[in-house]
Amino acid sequence: MGxxxxxxxxxxxxxxxxxxxxxxxxxxxxxxxxxxxxVQKINTDSGWKNIQVIISDAGVPGEGEHKIMDYIRRQRTNPVRSSSSL
Known part of the structure; x- marks a missing residue:
């Protein structure tokens, strides 16, 4: 490139x-x-109080994109959850 x-x-x-x-x-x-x-965010930040965090690190077999798409597909087959259970 000079x-x-x-x-x-x-x-x-x-x-x-x-x-x-x-x-x-x-x-x-x-x-x-x-x-x-x-864990620290859930315990100290009120905005994180009622959310679910899923960590699928390198210890879980599979490529990241495939794990995400598999999760989305599985969620589609589950009955719709009411907003009170979120």
Whole structure:
């Protein structure tokens, strides 16, 4: 591209995309941190008081998009819930 690369850019360690692979310490920490954050929000933020949060992290088999679509399909087959049960 004709760009001059600085010494800092040459020696900069790149981020390893393998870190986001299921079973890695990064993904375990991410899942744990996300669970902690959700519990904290539910316990401290009144806007979160009556909502249901579903976490389907790397510990649950399947690709994210497929898990989401499967959940949507299953919800369509369930009877409609009344607003008081939400």
């Amino acid at each position: 760009k001059t690369v600085s010494e800092e850019e040459k020696t900069k360690k790149s981020w390893d995309s393998n870190a986001i692979t299921p079973g890695t310490p990064f993904m375990d920490l991410l899942a744990s941190s996300l669970r902690y954050w959700v």
